[in-house]
Amino acid sequence: MGTYTVSNAQNLRICVVMVGLPARGKSFISQKIVRYLSWLSFKAKSFNVGGYRRKGAPRPSADFFDYSNAEAYKIREQAVKEAVEDMMKWFEEEEGCVAILDATNSTRVRRNWILKLCRENCIEPMFLESWCDDEDVVLRNIADVKNSSPDYEGVDSEAATSDFLERINKYKEVYQPLQDDIDKDLTFVRLINVAQQVVINRIETYLESRIVFYVMNLHIKPRYIWLSRHGESIYNIEKKIGGDSSLSPRGLKYAAKLKEMVKESAGDRDLTVWTSTLIRTQETAQYLPYKQLQWKALDELDAGVCDGMTYEEIEEKYPEDFKARDEDKYEYRYRGGESYRDVVIRLEPIIMELERQENILIITHQAVLRCIYAYFMNVPQEESPWMSIPLHTLIRLEPRAYGTKVKKIKADIPAVSTYKERGTSQVGETYDEKRKSLHILNSTSD
Template structure:
């Protein structure tokens, strides 16, 4: 998995055994968003984890054109169909946690009825898997409405329906479930209740370090729409030296100006599209700029400081990789001067540390507080930092399966910035070109360009 902080020979961390998180709650309460976020964090931490979404099993068995009665838990005729999908999902979880090498899995389903939950609990206990219930309770109808419109109507169930029809249909699904909803009350169970997307919590019978980490992470959870931008620091007058910590070159200042224009132009375009589509005015939304304490990094960030609704903050944890004795050397030069070290680097470029240097693993450990703050943050964030720090941050949001060995090879050229949008169903990535300007105007921190950015990649 990408950028694991910790790794053991067995693959099992914290002597916690296998844990299954069983979600509880009506649809559109943030269960899937919370599950995806938690899985991303746990995998990055080194806990091999996976989420199993009940809707995928239902669609696999019965397609998207399914009777509304399927969602009526009092309809006995559909009980066997629901049970079949549930059993398939549970069996896959058991396989993953017992012979598939996994340590944590999430059963992402509504699980509204107490008797059904007891049956699921017993099934996992018999397989020596420790269940932890996480109940998502939302009494704020505005949050539910927003979640339906932002997330649920874009699911595979509604590809053939217009937005308004999809909203009506989804609300009818919820209405069919409400009469059968029984909150978790058994004090012998381990459970967490999140009210109004982590507005406040109820925690009961939490056991062990790993379950405590889950609680800690969920206390930082939110489902607010936000965008994370990653951009490389501008070029310095002594670009190859870490120790010199040199200021921006003329080309570096030009890049900083162009970056500022491109980011703010991108945000304006996003705000206009949002206003036209939803009627929500985001023009006064804050952009927070985090930058390292390298001179070239905070000088790049200073181009944003004069703008309204922008806050710039220096963070030492965002500093780049210290190359130690390999200061100012190319890989060819390292190979010639330190052949044994070079071979060790080729075997494990993520963990290898040259003399007096840092490894990429060291950077990831250093960045853990930044990652957690990124998860808590509800405003848009622009991170301006050296390429090595950006690689480790990007790896946290990258798709599952990015090998550690690839992290040192990730490229962040100064011709683009990366736009990341965490969503309930993954993280959308867009690489946006930075349009060049011929000169830096005198009032460089407030100028705007009429040219449009080039969209390079979207996955």
């Protein structure tokens, strides 16, 4: 069943049943939960009923969602049945841990049907309702994602908005929100107007409580997250790993230039700078005129007995370890030090805090940055430790409805490459077409 970073000792299977009117962020929340849990090594998957419905009704108008439309009702029931069937298969065949049933699930009859199926299959049902009566938020959501949905291909945005509002009205006719009294025996969370108010009921397992804590921390305000490695350090030039050395003269130049780069990218936005506790990240942040915070959790992966050595020295002194790390870089733990998995565990509070915050600039180290980047960009574990993240480059992440946009800003100040490919103790890039995906941040596009 794989190794977990947070306990799932009881080998639980959870079905998060989304509830809510259209354009309430159900798919947004579903995808975020899947990304968060996958990053923590839980097998998680979202089953979007809209996607199944599109097979039978690719571009329906609002009338399709009228409950008295018997023909359409059949198609919609078929879609949910197919989604649930696939979900059950996934639990069985792929040993899934958390499935998300992403649909409106707006009536109690529908929810009771799912509840019964879950209980028959030893799956814990957890209802997650997003309730929102803020018309501005709903209109923004429609403009953000619905007008460009495949449902409205070729339809102008005004007509799409008006049809979508009509669709919401059809759902409102039958919608039964979760209620403290009637639903008191269910495990549920209600997010009211994003997370202005959160109601939780019968959350019993640790994993459920992690999910609740995560969704409570989400917000939808536009913001940027900037990531940068520290400037080139003396150890980087000497090809040594770890340590706590100062910046090289070129690294100091980067620190000075970073102030302009951030100013240009952020404009008048206020932001907070997070660094590790190591000298090289603080020297890199020294000219930035923003509030600064140091986090121990942002310190570089601890190389244990290999700290301060070059890769060549490691290969010579610890050949078996050197080989083992190349074979499974995510799991390999340096003697007396850490693995990538260990770093992910200690970064979890950082991710949680990042979700809560607005504009943040993080100045940290190669391995830590790979882990943070992997969370935002959904990079699989087997790839993330091999990503090339060059020195003297500012990365701007912009969280969007269903993903994150990346912009890379190069300082144009030369620096050594600290990238080590599999199977060699030499550092430096040898660009290889076949392994393009591992060099995401070295590609030329933004």
